[in-house]
Amino acid sequence: MRLLIASTVTLAMVALGACKNPNANVAPAATSAATAPAPAPAASASEHLALDAAASRVGFTGAKVTGSHEGSFSGVTGAIDLDPARVEQSRVSVTVDTTTVTTDTERLTGHLKSPDFFDVARFPQATFVSTQIVPGGAQGATHTITGNLSLHGVTRAVTFPATVTVSPASVSATAEFSINRRDFGIVYAGMPDNLIRDEVAMHLRLVAPRGR
Numbered sequence: 001m002r003l004l005i006a007s008t009v010t011l012a013m014v015a016l017g018a019c020k021n022p023n024a025n026v027a028p029a030a031t032s033a034a035t036a037p038a039p040a041p042a043a044s045a046s047e048h049l050a051l052d053a054a055a056s057r058v059g060f061t062g063a064k065v066t067g068s069h070e071g072s073f074s075g076v077t078g079a080i081d082l083d084p085a086r087v088e089q090s091r092v093s094v095t096v097d098t099t100t101v102t103t104d105t106e107r108l109t110g111h112l113k114s115p116d117f118f119d120v121a122r123f124p125q126a127t128f129v130s131t132q133i134v135p136g137g138a139q140g141a142t143h144t145i146t147g148n149l150s151l152h153g154v155t156r157a158v159t160f161p162a163t164v165t166v167s168p169a170s171v172s173a174t175a176e177f178s179i180n181r182r183d184f185g186i187v188y189a190g191m192p193d194n195l196i197r198d199e200v201a202m203h204l205r206l207v208a209p210r211g212r
Helices: 002-018 106-112
Strands: 030-033 047-050 057-064 067-073 076-082 091-097 101-103 125-135 143-151 154-166 170-180 199-209
Touching: 047 199, 067 106, 076 170, 076 199, 101 106, 125 154, 143 170
Parallel strands: none
Antiparallel strands: 030 154, 047 076, 057 067, 057 199, 067 101, 076 091, 091 125, 125 143, 143 154, 154 170, 170 199
């Protein structure tokens, strides 16, 4: 009897552990209706800097009841229109080739490209264009960025904290936040005994060299 009870308790603890959300500690982005684009910085005060595709990264963590998977996109392009004297007057634009998605399992990579998720045949690109950058942010971030994210044919404004670093050689922005995939029409639920969580953690690193 004691062995049976112990086994039951152990199984219950394993089940509870499996239910933990690995993205629970990632701050969610505030999401709202798309906002009007910000005016471009004055040409005399700004530098138009292309993103370094090799140094930039758009990654994500998706989770099910039983675990999580890491993924990223290799096709990341875009630019930062930098006002070095007033970073808040700068603008960021990013284009992601959704067909370049890859994950830690080949089967999942194929499934994410299907109509259940990114539907890359219909929506081969996702884009982000900033509409506002303000100083300060949660968890020690240097700035808070708002912009229009277009994903899966849906455009929504998202606001998230970011750390922006400007040096003589480059400008970079890093951020980690979560979005609700259902806000962008990605509603595939998963298997009844292994449902997919709605929150997806985004991991961003954008780097643009200066002086080229």
